[in-house]
Amino acid sequence: MRNNLRILxxxxxxxxxxxxxxxxIEYFTHHRASVSGTLTSSLTYSAEMGYHYMLRDFxxxxxxxxxxxxxxxxxxxxxxxxxxxxxxxxxxxxxxRPSVIIKSPAVRIRDAYLSLYGEPGVMINLPYxxxxxxxxxxxxxxxxxxxxxxxGQWLAMELRAGICIDIGGCGIxxxxxxxxxxxxxxxxxxxxxGVSFNRYYxxxxxxxxxxxxxxxxx
Numbered sequence: 001m002r003n004n005l006r007i008l009x010x011x012x013x014x015x016x017x018x019x020x021x022x023x024x025i026e027y028f029t030h031h032r033a034s035v036s037g038t039l040t041s042s043l044t045y046s047a048e049m050g051y052h053y054m055l056r057d058f059x060x061x062x063x064x065x066x067x068x069x070x071x072x073x074x075x076x077x078x079x080x081x082x083x084x085x086x087x088x089x090x091x092x093x094x095x096x097r098p099s100v101i102i103k104s105p106a107v108r109i110r111d112a113y114l115s116l117y118g119e120p121g122v123m124i125n126l127p128y129x130x131x132x133x134x135x136x137x138x139x140x141x142x143x144x145x146x147x148x149x150x151x152g153q154w155l156a157m158e159l160r161a162g163i164c165i166d167i168g169g170c171g172i173x174x175x176x177x178x179x180x181x182x183x184x185x186x187x188x189x190x191x192x193x194g195v196s197f198n199r200y201y202x203x204x205x206x207x208x209x210x211x212x213x214x215x216x217x218x
Contacts, residue, residue, distance in 0.1 A: 028057045029169070029217045032101070036064065040209030042183045043072045048097065054217070058103040058115075066095050070183055075201035081137045082192065085144070088131035091183050091201075096124045103164060117164035117173045120157075127154040129186040145192070152186030160211050171215040179207045 032052040039045055048066025055061070069092035077084040099121025106113035130148035137143070162175015184201035191197060 028054070030054050031218050032060060032062070032171075032215055033218070034064075034213050034215040036066075036211060036213035038068075038177055038209050038211045040177070040179075040207045042070065042204050042207040042209075043074070044068050044070050044183055044207070044209075050097070050099075050213075052099075052101055054101070058105075060101040062099065062101070064097040064099065064121075066097060068093060068095065068183075075184065075187075077187075077190070077192070077195075077197045077200045079193075079195065081139075082133055082135045085132035085134055091129070091187050093125045093129070093186075095126065097121050097158065098124070099158075099160075106166070111167055113166045115164050115166075117160075117162050117175065119160040119173075121159075123156045123158045123179060123181055125154040125156075125181075125186075127152075127186075129190065131187075131190065133192050147190055147192055149186060149189045151189035153182050154186070156181030162211070166217075169217045171213075171217065173211075173213040173215065175211060177209045177211045179209075180205060181207060183207070 046068035050064030052060040052062030070090040104116035106115040158179040164173040
């Protein structure tokens with residue numbers, strides 16, 4: 001983990017250094033709206049909407065609102081007469097993601113401007129999880145009980161790095177993402193009838209993935 005954090009800060013410093021002379025895009029406004037998505041090694045996808053105030057064409061600060069979901073559960077809480085509901089077996093959550101946008105000097109190709117893109121940020125998840133438990137102790141009758149927790153990891157660092165193409169007021173960014181968020185952390189703090197869910201959901205302390213972002217400057 002310490003090595004991963006060192007790489008993160010080196011990448012941020014490198015983007016900051018290269019951005020110092022980047023003010024060469026003709027079309028520049030202060031407001032940037034975006035829609036973005038990710039796919040990760042933790043078998044999750046995310047979708048988000050964001051706004052950044054661009055201080056210069058190469059640097060901005062803002063926040064995004066998003067939703068992520070695990071699309072293939074690597075664990076399933078179940079015993080002989082109860083199990084987690086199929087609707088809740090895959091973790092998901094809402095989040096806010098404050099971030100900083102940093103771009104390198106752009107290379108102009110006709111009407112397009114191509115630059116390196118970096119976006120370090122912090123992922124703030126809703127610190128709450130609630131799931132349904134199906135109990136078949138009196139089969140064929142099925143009873144439902146809801147359990148919840150406010151424990152587990154809800155804050156994580158995230159870095160997105162790649163390339164950006166701007167044409168007029170429109171832009172597209174794509175590349176690699178890294179985060180130290182463990183998607184199963186909150187689920188591992190759930191328990192039912194004295195049985196901890198820690199045994200069912202593996203630790204996933206690091207996630208890698210890809211991101212795609214469409215933006216409009218106005």
